[in-house]
Every structure is written in structure tokens, then in C-alpha cells.
Amino acid sequence: EAGVAQSPRYKIIEKRQSVAFWCNPISGHATLYWYQQILGQGPKLLIQFQNNGVVDDSQLPKDRFSAERLKGVDSTLKIQPAKLEDSAVYLCASSQKTGPGELFFGEGSRLTVL
Amino acid sequence: AQSVAQPEDQVNVAEGNPLTVKCTYSVSGNPYLFWYVQYPNRGLQFLLKYITGDNLVKGSYGFEAEFNKSQTSFHLKKPSALVSDSALYFCAVRDKSNYQLIWGAGTKLIIKP
Numbered sequence: 001e002a003g004v005a006q007s008p009r010y011k012i013i014e015k016r017q018s019v020a021f022w023c024n025p026i027s028g029h030a031t032l033y034w035y036q037q038i039l040g041q042g043p044k045l046l047i048q049f050q051n052n053g054v055v056d057d058s059q060l061p062k063d064r065f066s067a068e069r070l071k072g073v074d075s076t077l078k079i080q081p082a083k084l085e086d087s088a089v090y091l092c093a094s095s096q097k098t099g100p101g102e103l104f105f106g107e108g109s110r111l112t113v114l
Numbered sequence: 115a116q117s118v119a120q121p122e123d124q125v126n127v128a129e130g131n132p133l134t135v136k137c138t139y140s141v142s143g144n145p146y147l148f149w150y151v152q153y154p155n156r157g158l159q160f161l162l163k164y165i166t167g168d169n170l171v172k173g174s175y176g177f178e179a180e181f182n183k184s185q186t187s188f189h190l191k192k193p194s195a196l197v198s199d200s201a202l203y204f205c206a207v208r209d210k211s212n213y214q215l216i217w218g219a220g221t222k223l224i225i226k227p
Contacts, residue, residue, distance in 0.1 A: 004157075040220075041219060042218055042220050043158070043217050044217075045215070091157055093157075100165045100208070102163055103150075103215075104160065105159070107156060108156075
């Protein structure tokens with residue numbers, strides 16, 4: 001079974017530029033999560049989708065971050081314009097359903113903003 | 115407020131010795147409890163979970179965890195540590211009322227040969 005795919009693995013941009021990350025979850029997983037992980041900290045949920053609907057985006061900085069999951073499968077997270085403090089690893093995860101099921105994570109996309 | 119605490123930023127253990135990584139939580143009701151491991155430059159990997167039933171759950175790579183309801187703890191354990199166990203370990207708790215997943219800050223486990 002293929003795992004959660006993310007790209008790119010690494011991205012370096014200057015502040016005020018834009019960047020997009022892509023995630024393809026495990027086949028059949030209805031729930032998709034985007035997390036931000038700053039070095040030395042635990043993951044922080046940015047947005048959670050159930051199929052193509054948003055379940056929780058309360059911690060997403062909506063003035064600069066956006067995410068979509070148009071067909072209920074893969075998803076894109078965009079940052080525009082980027083700030084220095086956006087430097088982090090962006091983790092995508094999926095699960096079969098919300099509740100007792102565990103999350104399966106991708107390798108992450110490391111963003112460096114200069 | 116709901117929270118998960120991993121009181122130790124770092125745990126050092128000699129290879130072959132038992133290890134414990136601590137986790138306590140403050141969540142209403144009976145939550146779902148998880149442990150994940152993160153190796154350098156990798157995503158998080160699921161280790162084990164407690165849903166209901168036996169308080170001692172067994173997971174991947176020889177790890178186990180004990181749910182203690184009275185102490186609201188879910189400590190991760192392994193009888194004999196390996197150098198390859200060195201990694202960052204995260205405890206997470208899912209509130210059954212709203213399914214929000216709450217993460218601890220992580221504990222760095224260092225196993226010395």
C-alpha cells in the first residue's frame with residue numbers, strides 16, 4: 001500500500017514570495033490534515049478536511065495561507081506572501097476516518113524563508 | 115483547558131536498559147491515546163494506540179504503553195533499548211467529544227551504546 005506522498009521535500013524562498021505544497025493521501029482515506037511543525041515543537045494543525053469539506057481551519061492564518069481538496073483526494077497548501085516565521089516543516093497526514101483511527105504521515109515538506 | 119504534557123525534553127538511556135517516556139493529559143472523559151515516533155528528517159510514524167480494554171497496549175518495534183486512568187497518564191515503555199530507538203517521540207490525545215487531536219511537545223530519546 002502506497003503511503004502519503006508529499007512534494008516538494010525541500011523549498012527555499014525569499015520572504016514575500018509564494019509557495020505551494022502538494023499532498024496525495026493513502027487511497028480511500030477520507031480525512032486529510034495539514035500540520036505545521038516548527039523545529040523542536042510538536043505538530044500544529046493548520047487545516048483538516050473530511051472528503052472535500054473543511055472540518056477545522058481555526059488555526060490557519062487565512063490572510064496568507066490557503067488550502068484546497070477539490071475532488072476529495074489530493075490537496076494543495078499555499079502560502080502567499082511568505083514570512084520568515086513560516087519556516088517550518090509542513091506535514092500532510094491522512095486517516096480512514098475521524099475518531100480512533102491513527103494518522104498516517106507523509107515525509108513532510110521543509111520550507112526555508114530567507 | 116485540554117492539554118498533553120511530556121515533562122521531559124530529553125531522556126538518555128544506555129543500550130539494553132529499559133526505557134520510559136512519560137505522557138500525562140488533561141482531557142474530559144475517556145480519550146483515545148496515541149504514540150508516534152519521528153526519525154530525523156522524516157514524518158511521524160504511528161507506534162501504538164489505546165482505545166479501550168486492556169490498559170497495557172503493545173505496538174511496533176517492541177514498544178508498549180500503559181494507560182493509567184487515575185493518573186491520566188500514558189507512558190511509553192520498552193524493556194530493552196536499542197541505539198536505533200533514538201528519535202523524537204510524541205504523545206497525542208484525541209478528545210472523543212469533538213475528535214480534536216492534541217499533541218505533546220515531544221521527547222527526544224537518546225540511546226547510548
